[in-house]
Amino acid sequence: MEGRARQIVFLHSMWRARSTWLFGRFRESGRYRCYYEPLNEALATLDASALGEDARARGDLRHPPLAGGYWQAYRTLLPASGIGVEGFEERFAFHRFGPENDPGPYFDRLIDRSPRSSVLFKLNRSAYRIAWFTARHPRARHFFLERDPRDQFRSYRVDPAYFLPMQLVLAWLQPPLREKMRRRFPDLAPSRFERMGGLGRGEATSRLRRFFRKRLERSDEEHRWAIFEFLHVEAGREARSAGAAIVDVDDHAAIETAFGPLLSGPGADRRACAVR
Numbered sequence: 001m002e003g004r005a006r007q008i009v010f011l012h013s014m015w016r017a018r019s020t021w022l023f024g025r026f027r028e029s030g031r032y033r034c035y036y037e038p039l040n041e042a043l044a045t046l047d048a049s050a051l052g053e054d055a056r057a058r059g060d061l062r063h064p065p066l067a068g069g070y071w072q073a074y075r076t077l078l079p080a081s082g083i084g085v086e087g088f089e090e091r092f093a094f095h096r097f098g099p100e101n102d103p104g105p106y107f108d109r110l111i112d113r114s115p116r117s118s119v120l121f122k123l124n125r126s127a128y129r130i131a132w133f134t135a136r137h138p139r140a141r142h143f144f145l146e147r148d149p150r151d152q153f154r155s156y157r158v159d160p161a162y163f164l165p166m167q168l169v170l171a172w173l174q175p176p177l178r179e180k181m182r183r184r185f186p187d188l189a190p191s192r193f194e195r196m197g198g199l200g201r202g203e204a205t206s207r208l209r210r211f212f213r214k215r216l217e218r219s220d221e222e223h224r225w226a227i228f229e230f231l232h233v234e235a236g237r238e239a240r241s242a243g244a245a246i247v248d249v250d251d252h253a254a255i256e257t258a259f260g261p262l263l264s265g266p267g268a269d270r271r272a273c274a275v276r
Contacts (some may be wrong), residue, residue, distance in 0.1 A: 144239035
């Protein structure tokens, strides 16, 4: 499928790393078909009424305005029933990729259905799984966005019931990282979830989120920071091991160097090409 696209770009990051702002710049350039969070669990129940949802609907997230909303690229991927993006499975959102959880055909479909020859994927749920993407799409450009960890940790507070608990869910569902978590933070090891094999993927994820949320609520700020710092370091380590280009989003020159050339070129809107 990659042969049909001139340029494929993956923006990988944890949450709150300015990825939505960069997504907006790529969309405004006019060169790319831009898919917003193609691993978002909400895509399993997306319908036409949500296609125009934009940052104003979630002002608490402090996202920049996105003309046309978050989900406009999925309009042609809704089935006749109008519910759920074609090819997306809820287990793609957080579970480890492998033969029994292979999102490859789904991403191929997104590329194939693009009306433009350049495609951008903006992902906040690919952390700890970037190696799968670089192996599956070796000719694509893979970037991992890094932000000052203290600032990013503070930004997670805009939704404390979601961001840090779900970052823990994502990490816990990757077996190699789970072992590190168990050794480093034994209080966060939900051993009973090892016996949840009979539960549906979505139900297990919801229960894990509730478990981690309650544990975090009982933790002090220092302990929550230690957990976040561990997750931040491990995400960066995996991204580097996978061969993704690391971009410091606090460094304007680094952003310009990494993305300026990708945002310019034939057909680009010059007003959007300057990385502001």
